Amino acid sequence: MSSTALHQMDPQRPDAAHPLARLSAEEMRQARSVLSAAGLVGESTRFTYVGLEEPAKGEVLDTGGAVVPRRARVILLDVATGRATDTVVSLSKGEVDSRRLLDPVRDGQPAIMLEEYIAADEIVKADEGWQAAMARRGITDLDLVCPCPLSAGAATKPDEQGRRMVRVLSFVRHREADHPWAHPVDGVVAFVDLTERRVIELIDDVLLPVPAEEHNHDDPAYTGPVRTTLKPIEITQPEGPSFTVDDDVVSWEGWRFRIGFDAREGLTLHQLSLHGRDIVYRASVAEMVVPYADPSPARWWQNYFDAGEYSLGAQVNALQLGCDCLGEIHYFDAVVADDLGEPQTRPNAICMHEEDFGVLWKHTDLFTGSSETRRQRRLVISFFVTVGNYDYGFYWYLYLDGTIELECKATGVMFTSSYVPGTPYADEVAPGLGGPYHQHMWCARLDMTVDGVANTVNEVQLQRVPVGPDNPHGNAFTKSVTPVERESQGARMAEPASARAWHVVNPDKLNRLGQPVGYALYPQGQPVLAADPSASISQRAAFATHHLWVTRYDPAERYPSGDLPNQHAGGAGLPAWTARDGDLRATDVVLWHTFGLTHFPRTEDWPVMPVDRAGFVLKPVGFFDRNPTLDVPASTASHCASDKSEGDSCCS
Incomplete structure (x- = not known):
């Protein structure tokens, strides 16, 4: 390249x-x-x-x-x-x-800062009780211990009310280059008051062996020799990309939108339109929570809001050509403020490029002899973050046929534990090393404007028809269309068995068949939050208890768990907003879509996890009067194998 x-x-x-x-x-x-x-x-x-x-x-x-x-x-x-x-x-x-x-009790706490991670390390290592807990486990070289400050969740005791806290689990290295995630010091957690700079409580629950085996995925002595059988793949666009960028405004094959970036959400897309027609006013991943399943005294509180507690966007990586992005790349830098309010430039924070995506449409006609094939292409806008042990990629895809897709990729290193044989809350991924069960739950905020702001959401699904006079042979099925008319009805569940989808339609704009134009949200329908409804995390991350919430637009409503989920008691955000029960018919609506992964770790996920994926798709339904890609040209002989002369179509 x-x-x-x-x-x-x-x-x-x-x-x-x-x-x-x-x-x-x-x-x-x-x-x-x-x-x-x-x-x-x-x-x-x-x-x-x-x-x-x-x-x-x-x-x-x-x-x-x-x-x-x-x-x-x-x-x-x-x-x-x-x-x-x-x-x-x-x-x-x-x-x-x-x-x-x-008010820290009523409003919650601001997000955790980088300097507080450093402070927590110093605080616990100076605490005599914590030192004794380490010594009890045979750990005396504290320079090789890696305390891991983690968001505290809700206050559970009166003396925790109003405190700015983190809870600290620890790992140990054998030497500087050794990855500590292989050696969790389990059963010990320090509760740290960041303002008073002291440990206010120490849990020393159970004495568990510290796994000794090293697992360094960047060490050739561990990984073995690199394979030599993979041949290069080169992606070139000799005439350059098909998109243009004017400041932060991108135009590509009829699509037009503005790139944004936020220290909390990361990449945001604004005023997304196709052929001059509005679709989405603003799209972002507004929150992400990672709840864990272990109820032990040292771990029951483990759950992290990676956006609201850790400032997801501020953890953005600098992307590298040929590694993170491949092809004809346009990079956008990002600017975020540090703890002192000074701007810091993150180079190559956002990557944008085009990808071939296989066959767009194809037909060989038995009667006319016509044989036509067109190839799909998509525009990819992506960024990657590292939040502690995990790495997350966020990929927005725009397709030639009007489809919008978000794919979230989870990789990195699992947050480990000592493995206790017979535990129902973890799997053994290496000798003595546990991979605790957990979930990754994202919430996309989709501020819709389908051909205008007067939109209605319909729940559309398969409707089975019982055998009877109108279905004597039992083969019939149809679909049901149910409007979501009020915010109290807006918390919805996916239903894969009935192909449930949610259509955002504009009843004031009709296509040539008299149907309201629309875009449909197709969910993957994976499990929602698995914790009991009474659990603290279920109150704080209520957005993750349903696949969809629908609210009336309000500029102050940006985050599904409220402005400050860090140490918030719960109930903020979507539960509070939907309680007002606003009318959702032909109005300015916002979709809040929860999707994610339930992770029962495999041995193949260790010591670094191959990418796992979750996401959703938005597709036009009646938005166009016919297939909008009939004008896509056939590929030419210079781009595919053919006996025809250069410049002739090889796909028709």
Whole structure:
């Protein structure tokens, strides 16, 4: 791949005029300066979130975004006192628009910061009780111990109320290059108060052996010699890519959308349209939770909100050509603020390229002798993050036929345990090493605008017809169409056995057959949250108890578990919003789709896990009057095997 195949996007632009344009480094500095001038930034102030405060959809659509003010949302934390403040800064006016002191009991805690991971390491290693627990297990070289600070979940005791906490499990290395995940120090967990900088409780539950065998997936001595039988695959586009990029606005084969990036959500897509017709106003992965199944005293609390607690977007990787992305690549850098509010550029954070995707449509006609084949192609927009032990890839696909797909990829290293023979909550993946059962649950927020904002959601599924006068031979089946009319009805479950899907239609826009135009969400229908409804995680991650929630659009409703899920008691977000029971007929609707993986670890998942996938598809239903890809040309002889002369079609 030649260097000319690379395209670089510079996010350091001084003027981002459009209201949905990503915050620039200069704007982040301006937000910090405004807050400092207002007396809100001191020596112990930290910036747990800096992001674009997007204007309401109506403001953007009514004005085209030409005169809408630019604003930034900043959540501040005083690490000396634990006080947190939620602020909105007007970048257009250079002043603080709003500020609200957060109540940690009622509102929850801001996301965990990098410096707090470092602090937790220092705190537990200085604690005599923790040192004694390590010594009890024969571990005396504390420099080789890797404490792993983890989000605390909800407060379970009165003395935990209002504290800013993490709970710390530990791993050990045999040497600096040894991966610690192979050696969990199980049965010990330290509860750390980050503000007071001390261990407030230590659980030393049971003495379990620390697995000794090393499993270093980057060490040739462990992996063995690299295979030499794989021949190179080269992907080239001699005439360049078919897409164009103007600032952050992408155009490709009738598709048009704006790239966004947020420190919490990561990649966001805005104002997605096809052939000038609106489909999705905003699409993102708004939350992700990873709940574990082990009820033991040291592990029962284990569950992580990778977006709301760990700032998913801030963990973004720098992607590499030929490894993460292959082909004619356009990269976008990302800018995120560090703990001090200073902008940091993450190079090659987003990768965009085209892929051949096999046959689009094909027919050989018995009567006319016609034989036609067209190939599918898709545009791929992706990013990868590393959150502790796991790595996650997020891939948005746009297809020639109007299909939109999201695929989430889980890889990396399992969070391990000591294996106890006979346990019903883990599988042995290596000698003495357990792979605890857990789930990965994503929630996509899909702010729909199917040919406008007056949309209705219909639940469509297979309807079996009993044998009777109208079905004497028993072969009949049909479909049922049930509108989701109110928010109280909006929490839905997938039903693979009946091919249940949800059609977002615009009753005011009809195709040539008089049918309302629409887009359908097709779920994979894997299990939802497995915890008991009474469990703390079921209250905090209520979004994961159903495959779909439907709400009326509200610009303040961005995250399915509320603004601050870290240490929140639960009930925020979707349960609270749907309780108002708003009318969903012919209105501005938002779909919240939960999908994911239930992971019963295999030996093949160790020591590094091959990619596992989950996702969903949006497809046009009646949106077009016919197959919209009839104009796709046949592939030519220069692109496929043929005896025909160059330039002739070999697929027709």
